[in-house]
Amino acid sequence: MNVYSNTRRLLAGALLFAVSATTLADVNVYSARKEALIKPLLDQFSESSGIKVNLVTGKGDALLTRLKNEGRNTPADVLITTDAGRLYRAEEAGVLQAISSENLDAAIPEHLRSDDGYWYGLSVRARAIVYAKDRVQPSELSTYEALATPEWKGRVCIRSSGNIYNQSLVAGMLATQGADKTAAWLENFVPNFARPPQGGDRDQIAAVAAGQCDVAVVNSYYFGGMINGSDTAQREAAAKVAIFWPNQNDRGTHINVSGAGVTAASDNVAQAIALIEFLTTEDSQSWYAQTNNEFPAREGVQASELLESWGEFKADQVDVTELGERNATAVMAMDRAGWK
Helix, strand or coil: CCHHHHHHHHHHHHHHHHCCCCCCCCCEEECCCCCHHHHHHHHHHHHHHHCCCCEEEECCCHHHHHHHHHHHCCCCCEEEECCCHHHHHHHCCCCCCCCCCHHHHHHHHHHECCCCCCEEEEEEEEEEEECCCCCCCCCCCCHHHHCCHHHHCCCCCCCCCCCCHHHHHHHHHHHHHHHHHHHHHHHHHHHHEEECCCCCHHHHHHHCCCCCCCCEEEEEHHHHHHHHCCCCHHHHHCEEEECCCCCCCCEEECEEEEEEEEEECCCCHHHHHHHHHHHCCCCHHHHHHHCCCEECCCCCCCCCHHHHHHHCCECCCCCHHHHHHCHHHHHHHHCCCCCC
């Protein structure tokens, strides 16, 4: 039996001890992660703890709206969603409650969680540059800022300013570079777009492969998903591009998180916390990396073979809470620059 199995058994025992004094009530989860990317872990939690988990999946913004509309009557105990910007919105909307967990505080670095315990990062996603292997040399790439120089005129693909991943990218630049430098970057970056922003991150990668642009800014797990996916066209498109980690000589590549918090209306707080703690165990973090091509939020957990093949990279250490705090400012800056 390996060390992970031992750890899981010990954790399962701890979880049962923590909640055994009360009824093992069901935990109801609202998840923006697709069922295939979260249910197997929830089933493992139920098996090890005896706590049944009921899962509702949906789009992140729709689930937040649902939580706000349901208010104190929501059946949800846990919200799982993507992007620190959305987690911050949920915190600000009052649909999450602050929790205290030494296990979570020990497992998740401070810059990947709410300052006040409202949510914790579960996985890390990096917003990287992908480039056409037949038209771009990696030596031509360096930073996000460099994509605003004249040599990249008409060569950049990226999704719209309405996408929260881009909003968080700009929010991160505001946090680290300040308003003036960010505005100057946006002013020159937007005119370099090869086409009006459209589609998702997979569409940007496909556009690079098809020659519509030479580089794209995308979350790395989409690239991994295309490489490992069953769609032949996507696998062929992914084979034509490569990944580049920007800003390695300064602040590092922009990262974000998927995360979870306990709802403000939950009456099953102990069980809800136990579930989130389970999702941050080494086994769970390793499974998540293998299944969704995201990086573990917990330090010391080995990533998947594919992720390791992309090489180590320096990640921006900005507190992801700032991505939410600066979201409105980022959106206004993008609007002023004409980013559709």
